[in-house]
Each structure stands twice: as C-alpha cells, then as structure tokens.
Amino acid sequence: MIHKETLEQRIKRVCDFISHNLDEQLDLAELSEVAALSRFHFHRVFLAYTGVSVTKFVQLARLKRASFQLAFESTTKIIDIALAAQFDSAEAFSRAFKRTFSQTPSQFRQTPNWPNWYQVLDFTLPVLSDAALDVEIIDFPQTPIAYLTHCGDPKKVYTTAGNFVAWRKQSRCSPVKSCRTFGMPNGDPNTMDEEDFRLKICGSLLPKLHEVEPNSFGVKAGVIPAMRCAKATHIGSHDTLENTIYALYQQWLPQSGEQLGEHNCFFEYLNLIHEVNECDLRTDVFLPLG
Incomplete structure (x- = not known):
C-alpha cells in the first residue's frame, strides 16, 4: 500500500524549503512545485494551514532573521542587512520593517520591542516529527x-x-x-x-x-x-x-x-x-x- 502524503506534510516541506533558502529568489511557481500542488490550490492550502499567505510568510522569515541581526550584530550596517533580506534599498527595508514591527530598523536596534515582535510572529506552523529521539x-x-x-x-x-x-x-x-x-x-x-x-x-x-x-x-x-x-x-x-x-x-x-x-x-x-x-x-x- 502506497502511503499518501498529507497536505500538512506538504506545507511543512515548503516551510522547511523556505527556511533553508532565504537568500534565494523564491516564487509561487517554485514553491507550489515543492508542495506538489497546483498554484491555485497551493496558495489557499498554505494560507489555511499557516494563517498567512506564502508571500507574507517568506517576507516574515526574512524580516525575522534581519531582526536578530539588528539586535545582536551592532556593527553590521543596516543596508547590508536589508540586502541580505532581499530588499533593493535601505528605505524599502525600513518601510517593510516598520509596517511589520511598528519600529524602524534603527529603533529596533536601539530598543527592541520583543513582546510586540512575538505577537507579530505568532502564527501557526505545521509541526511534524517522525525522527526517533537520539x-x-x-x-x-x-x-x-x-x-x-x-x-x-x-x-x-x-x-x-x-x-x-x-x-x-x-x-x-x-x-x-x-x-x-x-x-x-x-x-x-x-x-x-x-x-x-x-x-x-x-x-x-x-x-x-x-x-x-x-x-x-x-x-x-x-x-x-x-x-x-x-x-x-x-x-x-x-x-x-x-x-x-x-x-x-x-x-x-x-x-x-x-x-x-x-x-x-x-x-x-x-x-x-x-x-x-x-x-x-x-x-x-x-x-x-x-
């Protein structure tokens, strides 16, 4: 009997793929192929399982990484963090960051509002673990x-x-x-x-x-x-x-x-x-x- 992969397993695979490829260009066509779903179904299934669109999920994952760099790497320039997050300019990065976390990158670097940060990033991810505990x-x-x-x-x-x-x-x-x-x-x-x-x-x-x-x-x-x-x-x-x-x-x-x-x-x-x-x-x- 062939095991049929669940939708939850497919979405988990996509989330893992995104997490491992934040420095790459990620588009809906590629991610729907990772999920083995049509683009039409993939967008709706991803939203149903995570509560956010796949585009928003990718941006949040990049901004989350950027927030740690801002908070703990004080000597790294904001423009370098912006480029690593796939933004074309520090201004575009600043607008997106403030829209997401209600602080500019500079404000977050100076005094991070971590409780608000947690609230913004509080969305559901599939958690599947079949690996034996070593x-x-x-x-x-x-x-x-x-x-x-x-x-x-x-x-x-x-x-x-x-x-x-x-x-x-x-x-x-x-x-x-x-x-x-x-x-x-x-x-x-x-x-x-x-x-x-x-x-x-x-x-x-x-x-x-x-x-x-x-x-x-x-x-x-x-x-x-x-x-x-x-x-x-x-x-x-x-x-x-x-x-x-x-x-x-x-x-x-x-x-x-x-x-x-x-x-x-x-x-x-x-x-x-x-x-x-x-x-x-x-x-x-x-x-x-x-």
Whole structure:
C-alpha cells in the first residue's frame, strides 16, 4: 500500500524549503512545485494551514532573521542587512520593517520591542516529527560560568540576551567564539506565572578566569555543577525547543529506567540565532539524572 502524503506534510516541506533558502529568489511557481500542488490550490492550502499567505510568510522569515541581526550584530550596517533580506534599498527595508514591527530598523536596534515582535510572529506552523529521539547519557563536568538572570516575561528574554552579549564583548573573559553558551531555566514557562519565570543566560569562563569583575550589566560568576545527564540535540528554531524537552520527559525517560535528578533541565546553544538561519540552529538539551 502506497502511503499518501498529507497536505500538512506538504506545507511543512515548503516551510522547511523556505527556511533553508532565504537568500534565494523564491516564487509561487517554485514553491507550489515543492508542495506538489497546483498554484491555485497551493496558495489557499498554505494560507489555511499557516494563517498567512506564502508571500507574507517568506517576507516574515526574512524580516525575522534581519531582526536578530539588528539586535545582536551592532556593527553590521543596516543596508547590508536589508540586502541580505532581499530588499533593493535601505528605505524599502525600513518601510517593510516598520509596517511589520511598528519600529524602524534603527529603533529596533536601539530598543527592541520583543513582546510586540512575538505577537507579530505568532502564527501557526505545521509541526511534524517522525525522527526517533537520539539520546546519549553523559557525565557533564563542573563548569565555571558567567551568568545574567532574566526575570519575568519570557517574551523579553532577548533583551537580557542582548545585554549578556554586550557584556561578553566588553569583558573578554567569556568570548562567544571560544566559550560555551548555556540557558538554565527555573522551570517550564508554560506552566508557571509569568512573574515567576527565571532564565540564567550563561557563558563558560576561560580557563583560570573564574571570577567576574563588578559590571553595570549585573553579570555574576557561578558554576554549573558536575552531574550525570541525558543529552539530546534539538535542530531548528528555539520556538520548538519544547518538543524535544517533552519528548525526553514523556517518551525517553519512562522507557529508560532512569530517575530524574534534582537539577532542572538546561540547554547549550551550539550556534546562535544571529549567526545562522533558524532551521540550522543546534541546541543540546540536558536532562539531569539521579
């Protein structure tokens, strides 16, 4: 019996294709071929499954990438970000960006309105995952870190991340290129009150540098203790990170015979959101074991 591909699978394939080809010219004819649908049906099916037109989806994907570049790459010129987003001029880019996020690129670079940004990008994407979870049990070593704690609204965490990046650029004791980057939440933001949420944004310290000088950012020194962990690698957007986390708790753990440790799960960001396209993000999820 031949398996018939669902419409949801076809739209997911198109979304993945777009994410991997943001630097290319993408037109309706090509994308409808990727979906194996006529152009007439493709446009309507895509809108039905995502809530936005395919043209709007492509532009939003490019503007989303541009917003990370604006926020975290302060030395990159706006015109270069505009051209990378497939705009012919900084003016056209600025108009589209302001129309989308209610801030000009310069305003967003200075003071990003992340809650509004999340609201704009809050549309439905097909989530299909047939891949088996690849889990490895490891001994995580004690790791000295510098950290900055985000408190409250998870939708403002990029503001704290930006401050931590700025500190790293100034301090030189936890450079991004040669030190590891971690996220350590105090729990699941989906199951707690907004004001109770905490996330430590961390960078490992260079060898022999286990202290952090007083600074205006509020960055402090700490340690991730040694512990035994289950590790799985999440590939793709941080917005879908919970899929891998829940799979560890709900699927792998009951079958493993292992017991949970006292520490909350935490993450290592193997690459950063402003460095690669979202589809190429790689994040290790660590589940501490007893």
